[in-house]
Amino acid sequence: MTEEQLVKECISGNATAHKKFYDLFAKKMMGVCLRYTNNPDEAQDVLQDGFIKVFSKLPKFVNKGSLEGWVRRIMVNTALDQYRKNKKYQSDVEIDAVSFKLEQRDFIVETINANDLLKIIQTIPKGYRVVFNLFAIEGYSHKEIAEQLGVTESTSKSQYSRAKKMLRKLLVDNNIVVEGER
Numbered sequence: 001m002t003e004e005q006l007v008k009e010c011i012s013g014n015a016t017a018h019k020k021f022y023d024l025f026a027k028k029m030m031g032v033c034l035r036y037t038n039n040p041d042e043a044q045d046v047l048q049d050g051f052i053k054v055f056s057k058l059p060k061f062v063n064k065g066s067l068e069g070w071v072r073r074i075m076v077n078t079a080l081d082q083y084r085k086n087k088k089y090q091s092d093v094e095i096d097a098v099s100f101k102l103e104q105r106d107f108i109v110e111t112i113n114a115n116d117l118l119k120i121i122q123t124i125p126k127g128y129r130v131v132f133n134l135f136a137i138e139g140y141s142h143k144e145i146a147e148q149l150g151v152t153e154s155t156s157k158s159q160y161s162r163a164k165k166m167l168r169k170l171l172v173d174n175n176i177v178v179e180g181e182r
Contacts, residue, residue, distance in 0.1 A: 003067045011059050022051060025068065029075045034118060035133045036079035038126070050078035076138055080148055083130055120170050128163035135160050 001009070001020070009017030029050065033043035054074050061070055121129055130149070134140040135156070140148070142156040149156070 004063060007058060007061060007063075007067065010055065018055065021055075025071050026051075028068070029071060031118075032072055032075045033079055035121060035137060036076070036083065036130060038122060042082075046079045046082050047075070049082070050075040053078055072138075076134070080130070083126065084149070120167060120174065123170065124163055124166050128159050128166060131156055131159040132163035132167070 001017075006017055006021055006024075010021050026047065030043060030047050033046040033050070034040065037043040037046055050071075054071055057074065061067065121132065124132070131145055134145045134148070135142065142153045142160070145151075145156040146153040151159075
């Protein structure tokens, strides 16, 4: 069954098609959700909310671009909605109140295991993590991030820079990279 046929079957209410659709994308989208949340349970909640949105918006999918990219965008937006909703309850330290050691080298890690990197990314403050994920992994511009999060473009750039520095320090502290390695 092609993706186009699968979408049509889902829209018509075919439960088997819904299951196939979920199975096709759930694992990849769980990875997306994990990057924006603090733990697997929270990621599972975002994943479920995201799939509810995907299935409700499926009739609006216009076969332009990839179906996976469309689903991913909904998952990212669902994670951002969750972040914004919970932001007022977070007790993260204000980023401007935290100072970090400035380093000029770019942050490049090519040999680290993806699961280890995910665990380390999940330890940085959520504000940094969201901006890092949106910019470095999802490919959003700082202008788009600023619009999504309701912050200035310079705040997005600052949070991204600080996230990189914090990640670099965590990688060095955990003996994953040697200080000065590029």
